[in-house]
Amino acid sequence: MRAETDVTISGAYGAVLNAGGGATGLEIAVDGIDVVVRDLTLTGGTATKAVAAGGVGGGGILCERAGGATLTLEEVTITGNTTWAYGGGLYVDGCTVTMEGGAITHNTAQAGAGAFVIGVGAATVVNITGSEVASNTASLSGGGLYVMTGGKDATVDLVDTRVSGDTSMGGGGGLGLADGGVPDTSTRVTCTGGSFVGNVAEDAALPGGGVYLVSSWGNGVAFTSTGCDFGAAGTDEDNTPADTYVYGKSAYIYASGASFSCDGSGCR
DSSP states (O other), X not given: OOOSSOEEXXXXXXXXXXXXXXXXXXXXXXXXXXXXXXXXXXXXXXXXXXXXXXXXXXXXEEEEEEEEEEEEEEEEEEESOBOSSBOSSEEEEEXXXXXESOEEESOEXXXXXXXXXXXXXXXXXXXXXSOEEESOEEEEEOSSEEEEESSSOEEEEEXXXXXXXXXXXXXXXXXEEEOOSSTTOEEEEEEESOEEESOEESOTTSOOSSEEEEXXXXXXXXXXXXXXXXXXXXXXXXXXXXXXXXXXXXXXXXXXXXXXXXXXXXXX
């Protein structure tokens, strides 16, 4: 679906937009456009369009090359979408996305199965409040979400949002985040009052079951937890094999209501 003027898409109880496995469910690629989607389930999307990160991206929703565009999702469920590359449920580059309520579930991708967030064309900001990111599967990293710079800043704020039951074959069952190869850019993710529980990284050598942080280029990359629930040691709510892992540094285990910060030097 494409649009060149501001758009509001309102569903109703039980309304479903099924892309039928042939294309992305919703594509936004117009500078400055404001799009609101409410009370709708997007499913059956398969990414076919090449994206700046490489490969294809955005099975359920693709918001790219749209500097200044805003996308508001109100009680929207993004489920059962796929791509062989980036962002099975949601791919965001250069947009501001606000998600209130709803869920991102059962999507698949190589990286960022639930959502892949990158700043290439313009700074990218994603705010997710009172939502669920669950049961997504990545064949590489970032089962729930993957966030990185690509020349511009990328920021994700998770507020009262549960990230649970997501899986990656590498690091970052719940969340993978990385800096990019362009100086003076930053990748920032915060979790406030939500939770990372029951996420799994299948590669024991990269034990970021909840959060996997990579700082390879020396740019700013950080994850901050403020009162975020990471389960309790020895329970089935634990992230496996550890809650957080900073590549080349250490793995860390936290509990309920944890407040800490991680960057390229480790977590504290």
